[in-house]
Structures are given as C-alpha cells and as structure tokens.
Amino acid sequence: MDFQLTADQKALRAAMRDLLAARLDRAALRAAVERPALDRELWRALGEAGFFALRLPEREGGVGLTLADAALVFEEAGRALLPGPLVATHLAAGTEPGAATGESVVTRVDGPLVGWLAEADYVQGDAEGAVALRSVDPLTPLHRTRGTRTYVPEAALLAAAEQVGSASRSTELAVQHARSRAQFGQPIGAFQAVKHLCADMLVRTEVARAAVYAAAVTQDPCEIAGAKLLADEAAVRGARDCLQVHGGMGFTWEAEVHLHLKRAWVRAEQWQSAKEAAEVLAAAL
C-alpha cells in the first residue's frame, strides 16, 4: 500500500494547474462573471490537453488514464472555478461526437436541474419543457426540468473532486487574508477565533480529500457516496468560513469567495445530494 500520488500523477496535476493559471487567471474569471458565456476556445484547449478524453482508451484516441487520475484533474478545475458542464462532457467522451476533443459541449439532465442547457451542442436525457432559472451561480446557467436522477457514481466522484479543489482554494484564500489583514494592531490570523475557523477548514478539506482519492481508487459506490457527502460539506462550509474570515470584504461581489460558495451549492445538488448519499451509506450498514 502506497496511498500517495505517483510522480506521473503529480506531473498531471501540475500541468493542469499551469494550464488553468494561464487561461483562467483572476482577470479572465472576472470577465467571465460579467459576461457569462462558455469560452469555446478554452473548452478546445481543455480538449487538447486531454481533459475530456482522459479515461478514453488510447486506441479510441484517449489518454487511457484512470478515475483516480481524472479526480486530480477535476480537483484543479474546482480550485480554478473552471465553468462549464465539465463532468457531463467528460462522461460523454467517446459517445457524443466532438466531446473527447472539446469540439462540442455536452450537458446532461440530472434530476430536477440541468446546467448550460442553452449552450450545449448535445443534451443527454429529456429536457422537454425546461424552464430557465435566474441561477444563483453567475458562472452556471441553470434550467429546472421534470427529469429524474439516474445515478452515475463516476459523475458524483468527479463532482466531489471539484468540491475538494474549491474547499482547498477557500482555505488558502482565508489563510492569505488572515495573515495580511491587520486589526487591533496585529494580523487577524493571530486571533484564536480566526485561527480556529481556518484550522477547521483545513481539517474538513483533508478528510474529504482522503475520502475522494480512496473512492476514486476503489470505485466502491458506498465510498463514492461518502466522498461526495464529505466533499460537499467541505466546499460549502469552507466557502462560508472563508467569507467570514474576509469580514466585510467577503460580502462584496469583488471578492472571489461568493463564487466558490455559489458553485459549491450548485454541485451539492448535482449527481448525488447529501440526502441521497446518506441513504446509500445507511443502507450499506
């Protein structure tokens, strides 16, 4: 047993982080928030980097990697707040034309909500009569549907990986702010009340990350449900605590924190909700 990242996995993660840092820096993210539309050029760049074809066998033009490798890449997507129907398109690689290369955008009706419906080239599932919502997340357009959820464990796992990336980023943002913002003559991070918020954020993230990585390796449906449950909690509570650490600044549109919170809320309802996950986990006892 060596439950650590291999050298190849570290390289894969670093490459994804570099790509997203170059393509989706803070300025690009701000611009996307003001003009929410899917960046097709970025989508194709992701395709070229193998983001969607990662798990497709090499003989079918894919990269032939595992779900665990994909989890690392999706974690980076979550950190960077990368928008788009990432999981649905990734799952459609090899079945929908152009999905693997990022030439097309695929979304999927997953229960009562569907994201990016208007922008998608292919829609899986029945979106008949879907009604547009004013989505809480400025970077995820949402429609309400009458669809029911068909549970796809891999999708829940990849969404959980994104949540871990987001939770991790929220922790970093909170710590950066707590070290630099001074009040009462010292950095606010020297106050235990602030310190303890940050420590709890890290603990939730680390526990969720261990759960997500292990579930990605074992692919056990019960472990995946546990990973989704813990990752949703880490991302949602992490963003809320990060907002609190930022004080008044955290309540502004300008700060990045609200975007992490809103996306975490959306993902918590996608693929497997907390209620559904808890039922799977209870049934396994």
Next chain:
Amino acid sequence: MDLTCTEEEEAFRSRLRDWLSKALPRLPPRPDPSDWPARRAYDTGWQRMLYDAGYAGLHWPVAAGGRGATPTQHLIYLEETERAGAPYVGANFVGLLHAGPTIAAEGTPEQRARWLPPVLRGDEIWCQGFSEPDAGSDLAALRTRAVRDGDDYVVTGSKIWTSHAEVADWCELLVRTAPIDASVPKHRGITWLALPMDAPGITVRPLRTLAGSAEFAEVFLDEVRVPVAHRVGAENDGWRVTMVTLAFERGTAFVGEVVACRRTLTELAATARRNGAWDDDETRRRLGALNAEFTALWRLTQWNVSASTRGGGAPGVGGSVFKLRYSHARQELYETAARVLGPDALDLGRALILDRLSSLSYTIAAGTSQIQRNIVAERILGLPKGR
C-alpha cells in the same frame, strides 16, 4: 495512489487472522472495569500472548526488540485485532505507545535494554506523569521540581490525570530542572525521567471520573529520589523528548479505535433496524453520515501512514488533523447511539452508555481540540502566534 496490499502483506494478514481465531478463545473472561488489579492481570496476560506469538511491539524497531514491521503491516494488525474483537491495549497503553517509543528513540542502549523488554513481555506497566493541577493544556507551566543531589534527582510536586498510576511500575515523569525565569521560555527547563512507582515518598490517590470509575489518579511526590541514570535525553531537554512522545500519541495511538467505531456503528444500525429507530429519516441519515466519517478517517490514516513512510521518521502534525476530527466523530457516534436507544440511553448498565460518557474525554485528552486547532493553524497553515 495504491491501496492494494502486497502478497507478503496479505500473507501476514492471514497468519495473524489464523492466530487470533485460536488465541482469543483461550482468553479469560473480561474483568470488571473498576477492578484495576484484575484489569492489569488481563491486559498484561494478553500482552504476554502477543509476545509469545511474536506480535509484541510489531511496529517498534528491531533494535528496540520490536518486529520492525512496515507501517502497512501495523495498520493490518490494528484492523485485524479490532475486527476479531481482541482486547484493546488497555493498561499497556503508556508503555507500548508512549514511553516505549520515546525510550526507543531517545534512550541510551542501557536504558533500552532495561525498560523495553518488560514492556513487550507485559511484565511492567507504565503510567504518564505529565499533567499537573496548574499545567494541563499549558504543559510547559509544570512545577514539579527535581533538584540534583549527587547521583540522584530529588523530586517534589504533584501530578494529576495519571492514567493507570495505581497499578503502574514506572512513570514517564516530566519535571522542572531549571527555575521558571521570565527571560527564558518556560519549556526550556524541563527534563524527562523514568520514575519507579515503588520509590519512597510517592502517594497515589485514585480520581473518580464522571463515568463513575477511577480511570486515573493524583500522584503526590515528596522528596522522591530518582537516579540520574533514569533521565532520558539531556537535562532541560525534556520538552523536545516529550514532543516525540506526543507525536506518537496523536499520530497513531487512536488509529485502531477507528475500526472499533465502525464495528460499533454496524451494531448500532442493527439495533436501529430492530427497534424501529431506523424509520426516523434523520437518525438513519446520521448513521449513514457516520459511515462516511469513519471510512474517511481510516483512509486519512492510510494517507498519513503512506506519507510518513515516504518521508521517514515519526508521524508529523497530520496527527493533529486526525485527532481533531476523530475525537468529535467519536462523540457524534454516541450522540447518535442515544437517539437510537431512546430511554435505554439512560441505562448505565449498557456498555454503550459507559462508552458515551468516556467519549467526552476525547476532545480534552492529549491536547484539547482548541489546542489542536492552534497547532493546525500555526504549524500547518503558518498563521502567526498570538493570544
């Protein structure tokens, strides 16, 4: 990321499983929890069985008399012994998980030869003399004094929350060898001593806990003479030696209990299905969430163990992350147990309820959750020290 065991590790598991199935039926009945001499005899008897079978000090280095097992084998051992319902380390806790590893890491060859084999054989029991009435979480504020007199230290003071003191042969004792002086950090004047518990001048008074039993004791030291040869590490260097001990305590000491919690959770689910508590949505989902919790804590342990195997040496501050989450998860387990049991949750005759009471100590012992959060914030996240 590889979670599979090697063929060699699987062979180790099956040999252990086989031995456990033969050894456990030979155990005497479990003693009454309040009968300390009987508990000592039971726990040391089990230790002797482990020793004879070659499983004592599994993860200790070979030079210290251990088996030098890999961390993965140690995890397999914890998993299998808990799964089989084998006794917990009990009265051997301090010797096997604290004092022993500390002496193995910091002691002289003579000290290792004197103290380690009896721990492994179950011949000698250790207790922990760290906390004092005015030095709990602020451990460095301890005031028990040791004054050098020829080849002895003369020790005067008192200790509290000393687990197993009534039946211990030795105490890992922290004493102050340099006076508290405002110009020097107070942790600089501390020394680690091995105190024989039958030395003249020692008085042990059992302390009754909220669970009704006497789990620890107060220890009073009145001019107790301890040979200088019993000092582990240098004089005034006891704080560093202690940090070695605490890293072990936070890093690995609770690990086996995670498996035990998973077993308790499964039994609780069976009870809930029998008594109808299962039909309550919130209760059932809380049980499900606890399933996620203990599975994740086990995976986190594997992550930490893999990391320290690659990094080498003692477990790092990752132990604080684990300890924080685990201690709260354990308490949540018994809160949920109370929901499942209903009125029976008020019956002290149920083992679960005694466990519920004892779980209240987990967020306090070995550094409170508040202290652990400071450690995580300052040493992992790099936040500034403050008040």
